[in-house]
Amino acid sequence: MSTATGGSDVQPAEYDNRDAFADELIALARENPRVVAVCNDSVGSSKLGGFKSEFPDRLINVGIAEQNLVGVGAGLANGGFVPFVSGAAPFLTGRALEQIKADLAYSQYPVVLCGMSPGMAYGELGPTHHSVEDLSWLRALPGLDVVVPADRLETRQALRIAAAADHPTFIRVGRFKVPDVTPEGARLERGHWTTLRDGDDAAVFAIGTMVSRTLRAAELLASEGIEVRVVNAAYVAPLDRAAIADAAASVNALVTVEEANISGGLGAGIAVEVAQSKRRLPMRILGVRDEFAPTGSNDNLLDYFGLTASAISTAVREALSDV
Amino acid sequence: MIANDVAQTDLWRSLKEDLANASALQRSALLTEEARQRRRQNVRMISEAGQGHIGGDMSVTDILTVLYCHILRIDPANPAWPDRDRLVMSKGHCAGALYTALASCGFIPSSELSTFMAPGSRLNGHPNRLKVPGVEANTGPLGHGLPIAVGIAHAGMLRSARYRVFAVLGDGEMQEGSNWEALMSAAHYQLSNLCAVIDRNRLQQGAPTEETNALDPLAERLHAFGWEVRTVDGHDFEALIDAFEPSSGGRPVAVVANTTKGKGISFMEDDVSWHHKVPTDEQVRTALEELA
Numbered sequence: 001m002s003t004a005t006g007g008s009d010v011q012p013a014e015y016d017n018r019d020a021f022a023d024e025l026i027a028l029a030r031e032n033p034r035v036v037a038v039c040n041d042s043v044g045s046s047k048l049g050g051f052k053s054e055f056p057d058r059l060i061n062v063g064i065a066e067q068n069l070v071g072v073g074a075g076l077a078n079g080g081f082v083p084f085v086s087g088a089a090p091f092l093t094g095r096a097l098e099q100i101k102a103d104l105a106y107s108q109y110p111v112v113l114c115g116m117s118p119g120m121a122y123g124e125l126g127p128t129h130h131s132v133e134d135l136s137w138l139r140a141l142p143g144l145d146v147v148v149p150a151d152r153l154e155t156r157q158a159l160r161i162a163a164a165a166d167h168p169t170f171i172r173v174g175r176f177k178v179p180d181v182t183p184e185g186a187r188l189e190r191g192h193w194t195t196l197r198d199g200d201d202a203a204v205f206a207i208g209t210m211v212s213r214t215l216r217a218a219e220l221l222a223s224e225g226i227e228v229r230v231v232n233a234a235y236v237a238p239l240d241r242a243a244i245a246d247a248a249a250s251v252n253a254l255v256t257v258e259e260a261n262i263s264g265g266l267g268a269g270i271a272v273e274v275a276q277s278k279r280r281l282p283m284r285i286l287g288v289r290d291e292f293a294p295t296g297s298n299d300n301l302l303d304y305f306g307l308t309a310s311a312i313s314t315a316v317r318e319a320l321s322d323v
Numbered sequence: 324m325i326a327n328d329v330a331q332t333d334l335w336r337s338l339k340e341d342l343a344n345a346s347a348l349q350r351s352a353l354l355t356e357e358a359r360q361r362r363r364q365n366v367r368m369i370s371e372a373g374q375g376h377i378g379g380d381m382s383v384t385d386i387l388t389v390l391y392c393h394i395l396r397i398d399p400a401n402p403a404w405p406d407r408d409r410l411v412m413s414k415g416h417c418a419g420a421l422y423t424a425l426a427s428c429g430f431i432p433s434s435e436l437s438t439f440m441a442p443g444s445r446l447n448g449h450p451n452r453l454k455v456p457g458v459e460a461n462t463g464p465l466g467h468g469l470p471i472a473v474g475i476a477h478a479g480m481l482r483s484a485r486y487r488v489f490a491v492l493g494d495g496e497m498q499e500g501s502n503w504e505a506l507m508s509a510a511h512y513q514l515s516n517l518c519a520v521i522d523r524n525r526l527q528q529g530a531p532t533e534e535t536n537a538l539d540p541l542a543e544r545l546h547a548f549g550w551e552v553r554t555v556d557g558h559d560f561e562a563l564i565d566a567f568e569p570s571s572g573g574r575p576v577a578v579v580a581n582t583t584k585g586k587g588i589s590f591m592e593d594d595v596s597w598h599h600k601v602p603t604d605e606q607v608r609t610a611l612e613e614l615a
Contacts, residue, residue: 036481060477060512065504068470072508075474078459080405081481083474098464099501103471107452107461 014177018116020152021173022047024159025084029055035163036060036076038085040069046086046116066091070099070113077109082163088122089115089131089172097137104168105141112162117175118148119209119259120293120301127292131172136264138170139237145169145190146237148258148266150211151180154234157188165190174208176298181211181232193240199227202316203247203254207233207266209302210257210286216309221316228316236266244273248281253319255284257312259302262287282322284315327399327456332429335392335399342393347561350393354560358388361423362587363614364436368419370607372440374448378597379493380420382524382557382582387424389563390489390520399429402456408486409475411459413468414493414522415449416599421458422446430457466499468492469519473509476517476575487569490519495527498536503548510549515570519550519577522557524584526595542579550577557582587614 029035029051036058039046043061052059060076062068066087073085086092092115093100104111115134122129138146145162147169149155155173162169186194196211197218206214211232218228229251231243247254254274256267267285274281286306293301302308306315338357342350361384369375387410391397395408412421419439426433431445438444445454449463460471472490479486496502509517523541525532532538542552551570555562557580566578584598585591588610591602602610 057481062504062508063511065508067466067501068473068504068508071467071470071501071505072474072477074460075471075476076478077474078409078471079475079478079482079484081478099467099470102461102464102467 012179014179015152016177017149017152017155017174018047020155021114021159022050024156026051026054028159028163029058032082032163034080035082035084038062038069038073038076038083040064040066040087040091042087042116045088046114048086066095067099070096071103073111074103074107074109077111082110082112084112084114086114086116088129089118089134090129093131093134093137093170100138100144101141105144108143108167110166111168112159113168113170114173115170116173118172119174119176120298121175123298123301124295126295130293132259132261132288134170134172135236135258135260135266136268139264139269143167144237145235147234148172148207148236149174149234150208150232151178151182153180153182154188158234161188161190172208176209178209179212181215188234191235191238191240193235193243194232195229196232197228197230199229200251201227201253202320203229203231203251204257204312204316205231205233205254205266205270206257207236209259210307213307213309214257214312217312217316220309220313226316226320233266236269239269239273241273244270245277248274248277248279252323253282253316255286255312255315255319257286257307259307260287261290263290282319284319286312286315328429328432331426331433332399335428338392351560354388354392357392357427358385359587359614361388361420361427363611364423364426364433365419366588366602366607366610366614368422368436368439369601370604371437373601374440375419375601376416376599377419377602378526378584378591378599379414379417379522379524381586381588381591382584383414383417383420383491383522384586385558385560386491386520386522386563386580386582387420389560389567391424391428393564394567395489396486397428397457399457402430406484406486409459409472409488411462411468411472411475411488411490412450413462413465413490414496415462417493418446418448418450421450422455425455425457428457431455465493465496466501469502469505472517472519473505473514476509476514477512479516480512480514486516488517490517492519492521494521494523494525494532494538494541495535497521497538497541506545506548506550509575513573514575515573517575518567519575521577521579522582523579524582526584526593526598528598530595545577545579550575552577552579554579554581558586589613
């Protein structure tokens with residue numbers, strides 16, 4: 001990977017994944033007249049303005065009513081449509097969790113849930129507006145895919161895969177600007193993770209906003225002679241068990257990094273797999289440490305919870321020292 | 324998906340035809356007999372399973388009988404027909420009543436009703452659309468069916484489909500906020516292909532609705548939310564048939580069907596303790612005699 005910035009003064013361009021979401025949704029809607037958008041008054045924050053002007057009849061705004069929002073999505077799928085149901089991630093998942101469970105996952109209606117501005121993107125607005133529980137909640141639902149794209153390209157590909165699926169998918173659509181990390185020509189595949197950098201001392205599994213930071217951490221460690229494998233684990237469900245098994249067999253320590261509560265997200269999922277494998281490996285699970293965030297910007301809070309390149313590299317060193 | 328029970332579907336088709344050609348008096352007689360058979364099946368199912376929601380099953384049976392035998396445009400041989408009318412059973416705990424209706428259409432064989440809630444049976448205590456043909460949504464938690472029906476109605480409007488959508492709700496369930504979210508948006512979008520049927524038996528699990536969290540004036544409230552409201556006797560077949568006429572004014576229709584919980588079994592009628600109590604063998608005998 002040449003996009004990581006270690007040692008360089010040039011900052012790579014960074015992008016709001018919601019723009020990629022908005023463009024790709026319009027592209028999908030042009031290709032397929034059955035693509036519709038459903039939102040909870042979030043036309044602006046879900047970046048649906050362009051969709052609305054091009055397809056006014058195909059945007060259903062149910063107002064500030066998330067339970068109805070998700071139920072309506074299930075009904076549209078019953079009626080033969082491909083609904084993209086979007087809303088701020090904390091409200092879409094928390095307020096309508098039972099609808100996501102019963103109407104989508106258990107009923108297997110192929111609705112695409114677009115959780116906008118996830119993680120701690122709403123920084124100073126506080127924990128009511130943070131969505132760091134979503135991965136724990138949603139990973140517990142069988143039959144629901146959970147995807148956390150790391151950049152623009154992956155966001156577009158995740159939308160396209162979900163639109164063609166015969167089951168429901170939740171996609172985190174990031175607001176916090178991130179650089180491109182996906183190599184040119186790489187294709188996102190359901191349940192398969194992408195290795196962005198090879199190494200056999202330790203493996204770091206990262207998602208979303210944490211992928212570019214993990215690549216920078218790997219550069220820092222490489223300068224000390226520690227070679228780290230960096231895996232973009234975009235599909236939090238289904239997990240890529242082969243990638244976990246492969247790492248568990250070939251490196252000496254595992255680290256996971258996510259902008260989510262560590263109680264049940266990516267790291268917890270990987271730990272469950274590793275705990276049941278033959279080899280015992282030291283692990284560090286980085287994320288929100290089961291605590292409501294203090295006041296701060298998204299950047300401040302990522303610092304607070306140790307979700308920086310420097311903190312990730314420290315965690316790798318510590319895990320390796322347990323060996 | 325297992326194919327429909329062809330012989331039973333043929334019987335159902337001929338009943339439909341008879342009903343279409345019958346006088347009002349004959350029609351009521353035919354529907355009364357059909358509903359009585361279903362109640363008998365339902366009592367046996369609950370007795371065998373040792374579980375079930377008998378009170379609400381009995382109150383909603385006449386509503387489902389009219390809908391499945393006379394109103395809905397459905398094809399049990401093709402349960403996924405894209406232009407079928409939809410019935411979303413929001414009061415999913417009354418799966419027993421739904422299964423007897425689906426069996427009488429031949430979606431599932433009547434012989435399977437005896438597996439109700441048995442280990443491994445398709446007939447779970449709450450319906451599963453992936454296992455039982457004719458089921459539109461996996462309901463059970465209350466307040467889910469109407470939002471789903473609103474989405475199906477939207478889909479029908481968007482593609483100018485002819486189908487109608489019926490959501491069958493319990494009255495206690497109207498205490499769920501999600502229903503009022505759905506009522507607002509259905510009226511806002513003028514979903515005239517949507518009909519919400521409220522089984523107004525006035526009893527919820529442990530007490531009368533009006534003593535728990537009062538719903539009245541229910542019809543006025545629904546009207547204020549922008550719906551065309553029709554209040555009827557939910558055990559009067561002709562009144563129900565009229566109430567299920569399509570919307571006349573471009574608005575969604577709410578049918579408030581006044582019913583009796585435990586209807587048809589004297590010792591259960593309007594008695595809150597029969598929400599999900601299971602009758603003894605002797606009570607089953609008495610019930611079946613009354614429904615003979």
